[in-house]
């Protein structure tokens with residue numbers, strides 16, 4: 001049987017990586033052999049593109065930035081995600097297509113329809129079975145981000161607060177448009193509390 005594909009989405013520092021690791025560990029404890037992966041990245045080629053994309057010394061226009069995310073994803077899907085799903089493994093991915101729709105869509109580059117077309121061409125339109133959108137007000141995660149990154153945010157994370165507010169609004173709009181695929185998870189409280197909310201949604205999937 002084909003594996004399940006679960007993605008984590010949301011703004012910077014809401015706890016996606018922490019929760020992706022906790023979910024993968026919980027699946028392992030149940031006898032699964034999940035693939036835990038991330039975007040941009042997840043394969044050698046896509047990790048090389050990630051280095052370019054996040055390097056503050058680089059500068060890309062909105063269209064080239066979007067195309068690079070799509071190129072990294074195409075390699076990740078073909079070389080890592082699809083083979084794992086076909087082998088019956090569950091895949092837990094820290095960010096995916098919806099990050100491109102939220103971060104690059106609406107920023108004067110490509111439209112949401114363009115981004116979905118690129119995804120259809122590059123990644124055969126692969127969509128997650130479940131997308132967990134971690135949601136918290138920026139003030140609620142500011143301390144977490146400061147403790148993790150200090151002054152070292154990357155080329156995209158370091159953009160102004162208005163940009164990140166627009167990203168959060170686009171994520172919320174995507175979740176409202178596709179309620180069957182998305183679950184909005186309150187990301188405040190301890191990591192264990194957030195994990196319990198996530199497991200309730202994953203149980204429903206299994």
Ligand SMILES: Nc1ncnc2c1ncn2[C@@H]1O[C@H](COP(=O)(O)OP(=O)(O)O)[C@@H](O)[C@H]1O
Pocket residue numbers: 010011012013014015016017018019144145147148187188189190191192194
């Ligand atoms: N529920 C939580 N409460 C407090 N701190 C958290 C929580 N979840 C994660 N953190 C911490 O906040 C920082 C950002 O979490 P991380 O999982 O890296 O977020 P993201 O992947 O969404 O950017 C990390 O230092 C992490 O240890």
Ligand SMILES: Cc1cn([C@H]2C[C@H](O)[C@@H](COP(=O)(O)OP(=O)(O)O)O2)c(=O)[nH]c1=O
Pocket residue numbers: 011012013016017039040054069094095096097098099100101103104154156157
């Ligand atoms: C996958 C993806 C990430 N990004 C951005 C979001 C982040 O600022 C950055 C790197 O992602 P990530 O390492 O997940 O950052 P964080 O842990 O802070 O959430 O890349 C996009 O702009 N578009 C995309 O399609």
